[in-house]
Every structure is written in C-alpha cells, then in structure tokens.
Amino acid sequence: MEDLVGSWWDRLVRRAAYPGYPQAAVLLDDVAPQALLFFRAMGGDPGLAIRSAVGTAHGARRRWLARVAGIDTHVELAWRDGQALYLPERIDLYPDAALNRGLYFWLMALAAQPPAQGDWLQSNSEGTARCLTTMPGLATLYQRLVAALLPLRNWPANGTGQAAEQAIRHALLQPGTATALPAGSPPPQPVPLWLHPSPPSAAAANQDDGQQPEQGHGDSRDSKARRRYRARRDNPDDRKNGMLLQFRAESIFTWDDYVRVNRHQDEDEPDDGAAAEDMDRLTVSRDGKTRASRLKFDLDLPAAAYDDTPLGDGLLLPEWDYRRERLVADHCRLQPMLPRDASPAPLPDKLQAAARRLRRQFQALSPERSRKSGEASGPDLDLDRIIRFLAEQRSGVAVAEPPLYQAWPPAGRSMACLLLADLSLSTESWLGEAGQVIHVIRDSLLLFAEALAACGDAFGLYGFSSLRRSEVRYLLLKDFGEPYDDAARGRILAIRPGYYTRMGAAIRQSTSILLQQPAQRRLLLIVSDGKPNDLDHYEGRYGVEDTRQAVLEARRAGLIPFCVTVDREAGDYLPHLFGKRGYSVVHDAHRLPQVLTSLYASLTA
Amino acid sequence: MNAPHRAAAAAPLPFYQPLADECEVFEAAWRQQLPLLIKGPTGCGKTRFVAHMAARLGLPLFTVSCHDDLSAADLVGRHLIAAGDTQWCDGPLTRAVRAGGICYLDEVVEARKDTTVVLHPLTDDRRILPIERTGEQLAAPPGFMLVVSYNPGYQHVLKTLKPSTRQRFVALAFDFPPPAVELTVLREEGGADEALARRLVALATQLRRLGGYHLDEAVSTRLLVYAAKLIASGMAARTACRVALVEPLSDEPDTLAALMAVVDTQFGA
Ligand SMILES: Nc1ncnc2c1ncn2[C@@H]1O[C@H](COP(=O)(O)OP(=O)(O)OP(=O)(O)O)[C@@H](O)[C@H]1O
Ligand SMILES: [Mg+2]
Numbered sequence: 001m002e003d004l005v006g007s008w009w010d011r012l013v014r015r016a017a018y019p020g021y022p023q024a025a026v027l028l029d030d031v032a033p034q035a036l037l038f039f040r041a042m043g044g045d046p047g048l049a050i051r052s053a054v055g056t057a058h059g060a061r062r063r064w065l066a067r068v069a070g071i072d073t074h075v076e077l078a079w080r081d082g083q084a085l086y087l088p089e090r091i092d093l094y095p096d097a098a099l100n101r102g103l104y105f106w107l108m109a110l111a112a113q114p115p116a117q118g119d120w121l122q123s124n125s126e127g128t129a130r131c132l133t134t135m136p137g138l139a140t141l142y143q144r145l146v147a148a149l150l151p152l153r154n155w156p157a158n159g160t161g162q163a164a165e166q167a168i169r170h171a172l173l174q175p176g177t178a179t180a181l182p183a184g185s186p187p188p189q190p191v192p193l194w195l196h197p198s199p200p201s202a203a204a205a206n207q208d209d210g211q212q213p214e215q216g217h218g219d220s221r222d223s224k225a226r227r228r229y230r231a232r233r234d235n236p237d238d239r240k241n242g243m244l245l246q247f248r249a250e251s252i253f254t255w256d257d258y259v260r261v262n263r264h265q266d267e268d269e270p271d272d273g274a275a276a277e278d279m280d281r282l283t284v285s286r287d288g289k290t291r292a293s294r295l296k297f298d299l300d301l302p303a304a305a306y307d308d309t310p311l312g313d314g315l316l317l318p319e320w321d322y323r324r325e326r327l328v329a330d331h332c333r334l335q336p337m338l339p340r341d342a343s344p345a346p347l348p349d350k351l352q353a354a355a356r357r358l359r360r361q362f363q364a365l366s367p368e369r370s371r372k373s374g375e376a377s378g379p380d381l382d383l384d385r386i387i388r389f390l391a392e393q394r395s396g397v398a399v400a401e402p403p404l405y406q407a408w409p410p411a412g413r414s415m416a417c418l419l420l421a422d423l424s425l426s427t428e429s430w431l432g433e434a435g436q437v438i439h440v441i442r443d444s445l446l447l448f449a450e451a452l453a454a455c456g457d458a459f460g461l462y463g464f465s466s467l468r469r470s471e472v473r474y475l476l477l478k479d480f481g482e483p484y485d486d487a488a489r490g491r492i493l494a495i496r497p498g499y500y501t502r503m504g505a506a507i508r509q510s511t512s513i514l515l516q517q518p519a520q521r522r523l524l525l526i527v528s529d530g531k532p533n534d535l536d537h538y539e540g541r542y543g544v545e546d547t548r549q550a551v552l553e554a555r556r557a558g559l560i561p562f563c564v565t566v567d568r569e570a571g572d573y574l575p576h577l578f579g580k581r582g583y584s585v586v587h588d589a590h591r592l593p594q595v596l597t598s599l600y601a602s603l604t605a
Numbered sequence: 606m607n608a609p610h611r612a613a614a615a616a617p618l619p620f621y622q623p624l625a626d627e628c629e630v631f632e633a634a635w636r637q638q639l640p641l642l643i644k645g646p647t648g649c650g651k652t653r654f655v656a657h658m659a660a661r662l663g664l665p666l667f668t669v670s671c672h673d674d675l676s677a678a679d680l681v682g683r684h685l686i687a688a689g690d691t692q693w694c695d696g697p698l699t700r701a702v703r704a705g706g707i708c709y710l711d712e713v714v715e716a717r718k719d720t721t722v723v724l725h726p727l728t729d730d731r732r733i734l735p736i737e738r739t740g741e742q743l744a745a746p747p748g749f750m751l752v753v754s755y756n757p758g759y760q761h762v763l764k765t766l767k768p769s770t771r772q773r774f775v776a777l778a779f780d781f782p783p784p785a786v787e788l789t790v791l792r793e794e795g796g797a798d799e800a801l802a803r804r805l806v807a808l809a810t811q812l813r814r815l816g817g818y819h820l821d822e823a824v825s826t827r828l829l830v831y832a833a834k835l836i837a838s839g840m841a842a843r844t845a846c847r848v849a850l851v852e853p854l855s856d857e858p859d860t861l862a863a864l865m866a867v868v869d870t871q872f873g874a
Contacts, residue, residue: 034863037819041811041867105866134807137873373676387684388738391691581757587819602821 025092026100028052035108036588039085042112046587047568053078053086053196078107079196085111086196093192094148102141103192106131109138111195120197121171122178127195129176145193146172153189160185308337308475317505319469322545332505334472342494344486347446355450358597362455378407415604416458416480416519420510421445422528423463423475424501437529437566437589438497444527444593445477445492451597453484457604458517461488462510463495466502468536473499474509480517503532504546507561511554523603524554526563527596531573548577562603564596621650621657622789624782631658634775635750640728642771643754645779648825650790651754654779655709664748665706667697671716677723681736693739702727702734705748713753714766721770727751728773781813781826790826795833801842805829808871812850812864819863820854828853842872 028035028050035050053076076088087107091100109131116126132139150169156162164185171178172193181188319331347355373382386404421441445461452459463475475495478488507526514522532543554561563578566589574583586595621628631654634641643651652668659666669680682696701708713721726733732745753774755766782790784806791802809829816823828850835845843865851864 033859034866037815037860037863038866040814040819041863042870043811043814046814105869109870135870136804137869137871140874141869384678384683387686387691391684394691 020092021095022092024095024097024100025090026097026104027090028087028104031101031104035087035104038105039108039112042109044080044085044108044112048080049084049568051084051086052089077190077192077194077196078111080111088192091192093152094145096148099144099148103145106138106141106145106193107195109135110193118178119180120194121167121181124191124194125171125175125178128171128193132175149191149193156186156189158186161188164188308340308473311336311338311476315509317472317508319504320546320549322542327549332469332472332502334474334505334509336474336476339475339477339491339494339496342487342491345490345493346486347450347489348493351443351446351450354447354593358447358451359454362451362597362601372407374403375405375407376403378405380406382406414520415523416514416517416521417452417523417525417600417604418460418462418480418510418514418517419445419448419525419527420506421461421463421477421495422465422501422503422526422530423473423495423497424465424499424530424533436497438495440566440589440592441527441529442492442495444596445495446489447593448596448600449478449484449488449492451600458519459484460513461492462506462513464501464503464506465497465499466505466534466538467499468534469502469505469538472502472505472509474506480513500534500538501528501530501532501543502534502538503528503543504550507547507550507554511550511557511559514554514559515557521604522559523600524559524561525596525600526561527592528563528565528567530565530567530570544573544577551577551582564592564599566592618660619653619656620793621653622782622786622793624779624786627654627777627779628658628661630775630777632662635662635664638732638745638747638750640751640753640774642774642776643752643779644757644776645754646781646825647756647822648827649779649781650826651779652709652711655707655752655754659707659709664750665701665704666709667701667704667706668709668711669697670711671713671720673715673717675716675720677720678738680720680723681734682738684738698723698727699734699736699743701751702743702745702749705746707750707752710751710753712755714755718767718770721766724751724753724770725773728770781809781823784810787826787829791829791833795830796837797833798837801833801836804842804871805833808846808850808868811867811870812854819860822854824850824854843868843874846872 032050039048039050040046076090078085078087080086085108087104091103093103094100110124110127113127113130116123116130118126128142132142149172153165153169156165160182163182165188167179167181168188168191172191314333314335316330317332317334318327318329320326321328372378374385375382382404385402389402389404423438423441449459449461458480459478460480461477463477464473466472475491477491477495478484482488503526507524510524514524532547533539534543538546551561561578561582563574563583564586565574565583566586568585568587570583570585574585577583584595584599586592631641635658643654645651655668656666669675678696680696680698682694682699684691685694686692695703698708700706710716710724723734726735727745728751732749734743734745735741736743781787787806787809788799788802791797791805792799795802795805797805806829809824812820813823832845832849835849836842846868847865851861851868854864855861
C-alpha cells in the first residue's frame, strides 16, 4: 500500500510538521455543520461533500494517510477533487482558537475558487488574490493568519531552499504577484493556508502509472479513474459497463473506491436458477480492466430463509416501454409484504426529543377551518346575507327568511400523504458517522410518522425494492387504515436494505392506494437515493422513462407527486421525472429527518 | 378594503429599474387589453413594477393582497349599513373597472379557487364584470387592466392556478435582478454608496447560491434594500446584515452561524 501513497509529499510532511497548540485546537466536527453551506455560498461545487483529509469519509476515524505513511504527526492540508472538499480533521496551528477556526473558513473560501493557472505557488497565490478582491471582508483575517504563520516557518539551510521559501513568503504577503518556484528547489515546507500541492488521490494515481508526481497543481478532477473514496453512485457511462453495486468490504476501498462489477447480461427470461447464481456471485474487477487476480464476491443479499413475509399472491402491474411507447400490461408482479421479525416497539430513545418537538410543531398545523356562509345555524351572523335580505325585504322583493348564519365546521385539513421509501441496496451505503443511508431513512420515517400522527393528516408509509419484474417488493409499514402505534413503529424499525429500485411499479401501486383516500389533496412523497434500476433492462433510459410515466399517471389522477432525494446527482434526472419543482435534493443526508418534516409542513401549509 | 377610494393625485413616478423589456411588454399588453400574470420570488420587485407602470401610464392602481379567506364579495363589493340604511359599496375590482384603472391581485394562488372564478368574464374578450347582488353588469373601459402575481416556489406545489384561469393571461417571469441592476436599486432605494452597494450585491450572490438547498427562499432584493438603508443610516454593517439578511432567512443556529461567516467575507472586521 505504501507504494500508492508514499509520494514525496508524505516524506515531506513527516519532516516539516508544525508543532501545534492542542489547547487551541478546532475540530472539523465543530465547523462541519456550517461547512457545506459556507462552501456553497462561496461558489463551491454544490455536488461536493466535505470530508476529513485524514483519508476516510468525514467522521470515520481512520487515520489512513498517517497509518500508511507510518507517521503520526503530520500537517493536514486541504484539497478538492471531483468528489469532495477535504479539510484537516483538526487545526491547532495557532495558539488562538479563533484563528484556527478562521483558517477553516479561509481554506473553504480558497478551495471554492475556480482552479487557477500556474504551479502550486502561483495558483494558490492567484486564488488568494481572487478571494481578497471578491471578498474584502476576508482581508483582515487573512493578514492575521499570515502574520501569525511567518514566525512558525523555518529558514531552510541551503540556498535553493531559501529562494523557494523567499518566494513563498512573498506570495503570502503579496498575493497575486507570485512567480513560479525556482527550478530545482527541494520540496518546500507545507503552507497550511494553501491547498495541497499534490493531493493524495492524484499522487496515488500518478504513482500507479509509474510516474513521479509533478510538483504542479494538477487538476485532480482528471484523476477520476482512481477515486480513493467510496463513491455513492456510479455515473451513467460507468453504468453501461455493468457497474452496479457498492460493497462494504473495507479492504477494497483502500486501493480503490469502488470496483466494477461485470454482470452477466440478462434480459427478461425467467431463468431462475442461473439468475440466482448471477445474483449471488458476481465477478469483480477494477476499472473494468482484466486483472490478474479476479476477486470473487459474495453479496450479502438476504437469503430466502431470512426474507420478509409475503401477503397474498401479488398483483400484476403494467410497465412503460419507451421504445414501443406503450404500457405493457401485467408486466411486473408486485408483492405486498410485511418486514420479517417486526415486533411492536416504542420509539427509540434517541429520537424522543426530536419527536416531542415535532409533535408540538405539527399540532400547531391546525386543521384548516373554512368559513361556510349561508348556514341555517352557526356561531356567527352572515352579515352580507342579512344586509342583502334586509335591503330586499325593504324593497318588498324578499319573501322567506334565507339561512343567515356562518359556521366554521372543523373541517379536517383534508390532506392525505403516502410516503414511499426506496429500500434498495444502495441505501446501504455509508454516510460517515450517521451510519448508513438506511438508518437515516429509518429515522426519517419514524419522525415523519410522529409528526403526521400529531397533525392528524391521513398517512401511509410504504417501502419498496425489487428483484426483476417478477418481484417488486412492496413493504407495508403503516397502512392508511391503521393507527400509528408500536406495531407500525416495530415494522419501520425492522426495515433492511436489499435488492434494486424498480420505481415505476411501486409508484403505480402507491397511486392506486392513495386514490382510495377521500382527502381533497393527496401527496405522494417519494424518498429515494438514486436512479431507478433493476437487474434486467430496467436501467438507464428504460427505468427513467417508466418512472416518469408512473409519475405522470399519478399527476393525471390528481395526486401531487414529490420526490425527496439524497442523491447529489439527482439534478441530472429528477427534473425529467418530477418536473422542475417536483423534487428537492437533500445535500446533507444527515438532515433528511428534519428536511422531510419541514418540507411536509411547507408543502401543505 | 371596501372603503371608498380617493383617487390619488398625480404622484411622482415610483422608481423602478427595468431588468429587460418588461416595461414594453406591460404597455403592449395594456394597449391590447390583455390581462397579465407576473410570477417571481418574493421581494423581487413585482409590486414595485406594477406601481411604476400604473404611474407611467397614468392609471389608478387598486391592489388586493389575496389570502385563503378572500371571498368574491371582497373583490366585487357588498352592502354596508350606513345612516340606518343599506348602501352598496364597490370592492376594489369593481372600482378598478369603473375607473378604467389597474387591478392588481398579489399572491393570487392564495385566493380560493371559487374566488378567482369571478375574474373569468373580465379576462376573456367579453371584458365584463357581472355584479350579481345589484344586477349590474359593467363593461370594462379600455384603460382597465387586470394584473395578478404569484410566487412559484416549490413550497407552493399544492397551490397553483387552475389551468382555465392561468390560460387567460399573458405571463412575465421575474427573478432577482442581475448584479448591475441590483446595484442601481440599492443605490437609489437604499441610499447606499457605490462601494457598499457592491459588497451587498456580492453578498447577495453568495447567499443566493444557497436558495433551494439550505434556505427555502433566496435572499430578496427587498431585504438587501433594508440592509442598505440601515447601514446608510449609520448602523454597523455586520449588525445590519445580521438583522436584515441573516435572521430573516432561517431559525437554525448552524445555518445562522454559517450565514454570518458568509457575511464576514464581505463585511468582516
Ligand atoms: N427593479 C427594481 N427597481 C426598483 N426597486 C426594486 C426593484 N426590484 C426590487 N426593488 C426593491 O425591492 C423592494 C421589494 O419589491 P416588491 O415589494 O415589488 O416585491 P414583490 O416582488 O412584490 O414581493 P412579494 O412577492 O413579497 O410581494 C421594493 O420596495 C424596491 O425597493
Ligand atoms: Mg408584492
């Protein structure tokens, strides 16, 4: 592993570590809740996550770089690639905590600038200058950061080292005027105010190709091929090659963030035996290239014995074939199920406080009272009608007394909401310290249900996953007819991720359930984490078009479909599926529970 | 709402900085006697635009802010008791028709659907307003124009205009003004000097990147004008930004702290 990462930079950081002031340390955890928002406001790519620079997703405490390089004290620098913005896990460079905190924000502002020309020195100096002109409020902070940094830096012993150090100091003091580093100078001391000269992923990639990493600031977006970190989703071109799942196998991710899965082509034929074989043993190779050592993988899909409990024989549902531009009747079999091993359970303790708060808020969403005029009895007089009646009576037109009261019948909000959650295997992916997406979805469902039960709107909760068209699994978590009680909570607590995302069929079934609800406004809320896909041809365009049709059908039937997703790339396809205003992307998946409930409140207000 | 209207004397033209050709579109629609629908986020200048155009065309303006309890009588008129007698009193819509002026229904999606139906005969080529209670039927004079506005944010997916209502209007989409225009607005409206206006506009650009992700609604021109006014009146810039731009946007402590960090990139000490 050392050979992948042990670039000159690691040798360098080992040598030139700043001492640090632990008592003034500021942790990434402290600024993380504000980081995403700040980085985006600075113009940073909204698709990027924020991660700790120690080498794993933020929150996972594995000091990867340190372990690999065999050192423990090193300077962590910030950098950005196509996946994330990486920030030091802690900053204790300065004796003043305010400065350490300021350095986090400075680094985010700098990293949000578009990549500048030139080598490491020039591009950082250029970026700094741009920050200071577009954000004059940062000037004071920057000056303080530089003034406090200079005394911490050593003077190199030899001449070229001194020239380089001189150039760096000049660039720090007069941003925007830097010339390139003197040729042939040894690796300079790290500059914690600047971005990483040779981000680990790029270094690893270069190393892998047998090249020495260049000193220049490479645009690390190009190093797509070697993402060290686990990616949540494949992109469409990867998809063509059969990449479909991610694994939890940590060992894999130390050399690559994900692996390609060569899946056997299978179309519609119900070749159960062979297909099951395919499902359980997939051939894995890196980057689709043939590797000498092909790995065999067992996917931990639930075996039949541990499966959920089916209810009835299932329902046949149509599916849209975009090539033939028609709905193919009885194409999928949807199987209603109950989660296995669900026993009544109370709301978990850790959610109690949030649930109490939500219940209070949602109770206040008082049922919409509408004034009804012209009632035969009621608490208020209908003045308009009385005056008209008197006027007409006076002119001798009116005869019998009309109904002259106003009533305020406690009409329900007349709102029904069906929440459909994607429980496919991709929800098993990892989110850092909040655990897996499935945990966040589970908590979201629990809190959402508490909120809706408090405001009295009719609601149902369902989950789905699929295993080809013959098995669209439709989990009943809370039916419309039943109360939200510990039995329903137990079912939500028992959900597990599995299989794929045949979204169209699940939406169609949800539509027909929701249409049976007598409410005036009916909201079909879909919580998803990615594109529709399934093992057969239900992928790419086919899956997207079928889902789009299902959404259109729901809308035509008078329902309001709305999708909430944690897929950062959702902007690419969700407008096509749900319309420009029919979806919302939750960039910080940990906030899904809050976002979901506040979204519901604002949608229905 | 039903108080008798006193025609305003020729007021000075309210300041409005055009973004594109909206003034020409408005005037053309008025000349052709077509109703106009304006959509756009809150505080982007819709109301101001209508006020400006009304003054420019020399037309009286009757504005109604719609809400879910607005009845047809609130628009058309009702009987009132005066001096022991009942007296018919025109609603703002009727007054606008009689006066040949502009009737502006703000946030029209908030009104109940049965209320907006009274607009139908006025918004097709009949241009009439039947007043059921008095048996009168008014024909709108050429000067009359109906203008409605709404905010099509995603929070409002459950509330939209009926297609049959919607398809009676010429529509203009508004958005927050581009930086150069907003700069002028802040100088004219907020009394900001060039340097202050620049920083506020830069801050607005930063904050608007968060609309839809972290903030339900992006910061409006209206709020920027507030901030400019407070600063111009001597309030410390950071304080003004906090009270006028940050606190109105969110209640979440983390979001507020992050927004203040953004403010500091423009107005930091
Ligand atoms: N183009 C502009 N020219 C002049 N002033 C503007 C312009 N755009 C916005 N403003 C300023 O912004 C303020 C708010 O605008 P206005 O009240 O018209 O918003 P609105 O779109 O009607 O908002 P809402 O939907 O909340 O009613 C105005 O008072 C004015 O100061
Ligand atoms: Mg307005």
